[in-house]
Structure formats: structure tokens, C-alpha cells
Amino acid sequence: MTILTRRSLVTVGAGGLLLSGCDKLSYNPKMVSVLESAEGATERWQRLIGRNALAREFSEADMSPVFKANGSRSVDTDDYLAHSESDFVDWRLKVDGLVARPLSLSLAQLRAAPQRTQITRHDCVEGWSAIGKWTGPQLGHILKAAGVLPTARYAMFLCADNYGGEASKGGDQSAGLYYESIDMVDAFHPQTILAHTMNGETLSVPHGAPLRLRVERQLGYKHAKYVMGIRLVDSFKGFGAGKGGYWPDRGYEWFAGI
Ligand SMILES: Nc1nc2c(c(=O)[nH]1)N[C@H]1C(S)=C(S)[C@@H](COP(=O)(O)O)O[C@H]1N2
Ligand SMILES: [Mo]
DSSP: HHHHHHHHHHHHHHHHHOOHHHHHHOOHHHHHHHHHHHHHHHHHHHHHOTTTTTOOOOOGOOOSSOOOOOOOOOOOOOHHHHHHTTTTTTEEEEEEEEEEOOOOOOOOOHSSSEEEEEEEEEEEEESSEEEEEEEEEEEEHHHHHHOTTTTOOEEEEEEEEOOOOOOTTTTTGEEEEEEEEEEHHHHHOTTTTEESSEEEEEETTTTTTTEEEEEETBGGGSSSSSEEEEEESSSTTSSSOOOOOOOOGGTOSSSOOO
16 A cells, blocks of 8 residues: 555544545455356456555556546436536536535535646547546535535435436436445545546536546546436435446446456
């Protein structure tokens, strides 16, 4: 584990979240079954080298000239369209659930927090990758401000889009609000950010305006776009089919570590 990682864990500890990544995993009975599955292989591997290890970062020269927009490329609800027409000035990100202080944050507030910029590679399960530059506050910083309660196990990302999906992936029958979730180790990973800026420009609608998750140790579908709310929870119950995400509900792995 690097000094940087240790320092970030110490910082997290000072904010009241005392378990380190490995502690959290070994105390979590649900992980026992997960670690026995194929999905557990990457998780075991990440655990061995450190769930807090950094994803590779690239230089400006490596940035892809074209970064495909995938999945939902827009949102058609009246609420979202009104916000998008007014450049999201009245839009607020809600942070609630198992926190001491629920937050309602404007884009200006999210931009005023300490920012991180990272050039990383996005890997989609459909077989394409692209390198892009992302800027936004670290999720851990925001969660610290909200005060994570000790019972919180996952951060759920509630999105604005009702993803109908392409016929080849389940079609209209499987339409549902897009959502995703990550555990506290990934939530406090230094490269887990809430991006409002992509390649130096305000995040566009196709890429998830006004805010999308970047969780760089995970596959593309974990990177929730159109994030309207973040809810800290102790289980996936009550969200979709209960598997922790739109695609996990449709058979994809919840832990999509890379
Ligand atoms: N809200 C929402 N987030 C989403 C999706 C989506 O359909 N809706 N698609 C996911 C998938 S499969 C990928 S590969 C990435 C695509 O991000 P991009 O459009 O910026 O390339 O977003 C992910 N996040
Ligand atoms: Mo994807």
C-alpha cells in the first residue's frame, strides 16, 4: 500500500469511517460468498494488491479524439429538460440516507470543493475503450462533509434516465430507472470523483450532464451518468430488482473491478 493510499485512509478515518478496505471486506459476511464466485476473482486480486491502488493515468497526448457516448444519451423527463435548458443553475445533487447531515448541493458548490482531474481509460463491456479527462470533487470529500454513519455499506447513485435498453440487451421490457452502487472502499478511493467536466469542457448531455460518477477501478456501466442523488444504504433492498444496479439486475456482475 502506498503512502498516498495510507494518507487517504487516515483522512477517511479522521472523518469517522474507521474501517480500511481490507477490514471492511473481511468483516462483511456477504463477501464470503462473493469471493467464492468468478466475480470474486477480481475482487480477490484487488484485495491482494490493494483495493486502493490507483488506476493508470494517462497524458493529454493519449486522449481519444472521439469518446463514444453509450447507453442513455439523453433524458426525456420534463424535470430534466427544464434543468438542462437553464444550464442546471437550479439543479441540486441530493446526498442522503445513512449520513449525519443530508446535503443538497448546487453545481457551483460542487465546483467550489477541492477538484481532481484525471486522464483515464474507460472500458465498456461491449468491447470498446476510450481515454478521457475528467474533473470534479472526490466523492470521499463530499461524503465526509455529509458524515458517513457507521452502518453505511454502499453508496447508491440514483440517475434521471429511464433506460429502455436496446432490444439486443433486454429491450423495452426491461426499462427501469438507471442506478448503480459501489461499496465504501470504492466510494473513498482517491480516483472516485463526481465529474462535471469532461476533456476540459462542461459535461455534455450525452455523457451524463450535469454530473456523472467516475469510479476508475470499475467497468463502464458502474460510471453512473445523470446522477441526481447519492444515498448511503446498508443493503440494495428496495432498489430495482435488488442486485445493486441496472445492469447487475439484468445479470451483470455487481463488482465490476478492472
Ligand atoms: N444513467 C446512466 N448511466 C450510465 C449508462 C446509462 O445508460 N445510464 N450507461 C453506462 C455504460 S454501459 C457506459 S459504457 C457508460 C458510457 O459513458 P459515456 O456515455 O460517457 O461513454 O455510462 C454508463 N453509465
Ligand atoms: Mo458500457
